[in-house]
Amino acid sequence: MLQPELVIGVSLLYILLLFIIAAWADKRQASGRSVVANPHIYSLSIAVFATAWTYYGSVGKAATTGLDYLLIYLGPSLTAFSWWFMLRKTVRICRENNITSIADFIGSRYGKSQRLGGLVTLIAVLGIMPYIALQLKAVSTSFEILCGQPHVSIPLPGGGDVPVGSSALAAGILALFAVLFGARRLSSTERHEGLVAAIALESVVKLCAFLVVGIYVTFFLFDGFHDIFGRMAAAYPERLDHLTTLGDPGEVSYASIFSMLAISMGAIMLLPRQFHIMVIENADERHIRKAMWLFPAYLFLINLFVMPIALAGILFTDSGAGADFYLLSLPLKAGHPWLALLAFLGGFSAAAGMVMVESIAVSTMLLDHLLMPLLVRIAPNGWFPGLFLNLKRCGIVLVVFLGYLYLNVVADKYMLVNMGIISFVAAAQFAPAFIGGLYWRRGNKSGALVGMSLGFILWFYTLLLPSLIQSGWWKSRLLEEGLFGIPLLRPTALFGLEEFDLNTHAVFWTLLFNLGGYLIFSILMPQGEREQEPAEKFVNVFKPREEESWERKRFSKPVTIIQFADLMAKFVGDEQANSAIAAYLGNREIDKNGRVSEFELPTLKRFIEKTLAGAVGAAAAGAIVESYLSDIGSRMESFYDVFRTVRTSLEESRESLYFRLRASEIMSRTLDLQIIIDDLLELIRTDFGFNLVLVRLATAGGVLKVRGFRGIDIRKITRTDWVAAVDTYVGEAFLTNKIQFENDVNHATKQVSRDLMETAGVRSFAHIPIARQGESPIGILSVFSQDIVGLFTEDFLKLLASLAGQLAQAVTIVFEMEARERERKAKEQALLENARVLRDMEIAKQIQRSLLPTTPPNLPGLQIAGSCLPAAHVGGDYFDYFLREDDTLDVVIADVSGHNVGAALIMTETRSVLRAHVQQAVYPGELMRRLNEVLYEDLSRSELFISMFYVSYTFESSLLRYANAGHNRPLLLKREETECSDLDAEGLILGVLPDVTFEEKTVQLGPGDLLLLYTDGIIESQNSSGEFFGIQRLSRTLKLRRDDTPDAIISALFEDLDEFLGDAPPDDDITLVALKLAKN
């Protein structure tokens, strides 16, 4: 025997250790370096499944009924095969919906049903009672065995001792322990890493303790497994056979094997604490993988020595008495109290872990699903967070207390295992609604409610009630006579089913009615509107969603962010609320009123609900937000359904696709913009039931001009052209290239538009910019409704915007085509004009050519040749010969500045004037003076000048008179000379001054003398390398060809020029006149 003080002291030290570990883990979590987030800790924490029942009860069961103790562990072990699908799916769903408990899960799955959540909580609270009682009993009994007394004397300050029952003490310590771990502070996150760390440590302790005792018993007290089984076979052969086979009638039938397997398979995930640890506390889905074999391995190890210890106990005690606590009594009997203390600590760990997690999980459910629906009816207040925390603490204490109550009423008569099974069967009632909720989309709230209620009632009637009666607490003959004395209603043989044992009987009836009710009502009753979305989300949680599902609701009155933040602060405290809102907003756009866009609001609402869910559960969070909205006069309204049909999103897109198709048809049918606009407006109006639709296109001056409308002719709208400005919605839409719309004109903020809409009786409207992707708008498509508020959903506006985009495309194409047509016509005109000018020029050229002498006069003793090569079609160069009556030949060469039509005209005039004066027998100087006099006015008016060289050759005397009006000096090559000389005389170019005298010079020519008159075109010709032809080349050719005829000389000069220029065309008129006296 050990001293009670020692046992209590060691236990408290152990608890202190757990606290240190938990605090450390919490600290690490806060600093982001979690010690808990790994698959090993996760697997160990799941081992909270192994409670005092496993620890003590398995041995007890093994020693009394035999191998069926294993079934409770084989079942969960087998479910591990499904974890990667079922558990992972559950974890994913809970994470995405901020679910906090199994009640929350089932409630949320079936349309955030408060009633369902409440029912689950009720079942959990009552169902878990025997289980908690079991732990308390285990701790107190083990204490009793260890210390030999059922009481602890607690010294009072005033002297004297108060004896406290060990079970009451255990309940007190464990409740305190759970409060400290699970409800120290209010948290909006549902993961408690400190708790998980403590649980994991406890799992290690209980496993080690069990293994140590097991090894001691098997290998030290006995000689291994063979020895124990051998001795047992020798001492109690019949008993061994009984314990190691199944199927004894009345005790362990094959049916009971099946039912035990089934309920243990359900329990591993559905017990509130298992759900909490496996799902809510899961840090990473990938941890599940390792836990899938680590957890069964843990169960395997902790069960390895159960049978040997049980048999050893029987051999030692010669009976099955006190079999539940062989783990303690064997070491004690063998004289190893310290080993017994270790075993006690292991058992204490197992019990404490279970009570902690279970009570925390159940009290969360209590708060979220039973109290919160009541609390949200009172207006939220600043002291709410504190209230929640204290309520949660009370919930924990209540759960433990209920267990204690049950223990005192019932449990002394029951074995540990049997008490546990009552709880398992209660948890199994969640199975149909849970599994159906995961995989069956049609499973609905009515089914879940009916099924679970039936299951719960039957559980109470066939299992809990008999346990109360059999314990003798309630003296009743119900078990023998049945309800109202009807034998068919006997709780343990309902409807005359007597073949089964108590548990199997209960499992059969509860699950039959539960599953049946769930299936039948799910099929019979319709699924509520609120249920459809979560059903879809739960069942298809792994299906990748292309985009966030279209929000079908809108707020009738917009809510500001501040309002939401205030609401949150009332439940989770200011600090958490503000940081959550800040994190949510991130870089979202907020307008000056502190609002997000209308389409953003539902998302914000969902976020608020999710955050609140961390503190109060998802179902309550939904109710809180709903009631808050109704308080401020806003509510969620359905958008008006533009397609007027109920459809799934697939069909939805089909309808809008069909609409787009028809719009495209309209736009491709014709190129007449007016027809396109009118037809399109008609389509929009009739399909969506607008009262007025219209299109404005921007003019070059930025005025939005109505191009067409359909519907009621509201003259104020249809006859008004707007200058785009931000004081109207239409202007804003045009300037910002963003859709402007108002689902309810009463909320419109632009006064001009609002007044107009109100007088026009419009209730909702939208202006959609007609613009191509990435371009500025060219107009506005406006739609107005006088009947419907809340017409514009995000997807509907998207549809209209895409339509406007198509229209923009069509308008642009038409505009571009028109512009191209105009351009083409202009070009055609220009070409025509050009052709005409060319033809005229050609004619002018012909005329000009004809004005130049074609053949030189045939004169004895003088050869003469001339040629003109105009650069353009017509030119300003001119040469002529006049054979006068007084036996002289006059030769003139002139160059009008420029070589265009003007120059050509002046040249023609010059020729006429010259011809008129030539016959008056004056000398060149005088002739030029007169010419200047006559032409001056015309020349100065047209800003043109003429350079001219005039020679007059007298045959008789061979004397050459000449005068120069600023022209290039002709080259003279005398027969006897080798170099060219040039003729020069003073004279200003014609057209500069009205009265000019020209110097007249003479030169005596002899036979063979050669004279070349030229215009500057030839010497100023430039080749591609920028070199001028120059006088040098001219005179060189002249010298080389001095014996040739003037014709040949001119040809040679042109050839030289061609050669010199290469490909470059001459850029000025070139005129050459050569004069050669015969040699004799």
Add this chain to the structure above:
Amino acid sequence: MWPQLKQLLLTRLRFRESWILFFVFGLIMMNYPFISIFNKPTQLFQIPILYLYLQVGWAVSIFVIWLFNKANNEDDRDGAPKEGP
């Protein structure tokens, strides 16, 4: 031979059907009538045969899950998409 067989086995274990198969298989092995084969008062190496059967079967099932786990880990390493229900 063995590496190929191993590869084949690991590939097959990635199928969701394999998991369900093993689950159902385990359920059958633990229930009537299958379990009645071992439900006899005989001993093997002095250890009752049903006890041995359940313990060994359990260990084997844990090994199988471990194999599954390995198969799917390799799956991850290949960069192949994870199977989801």
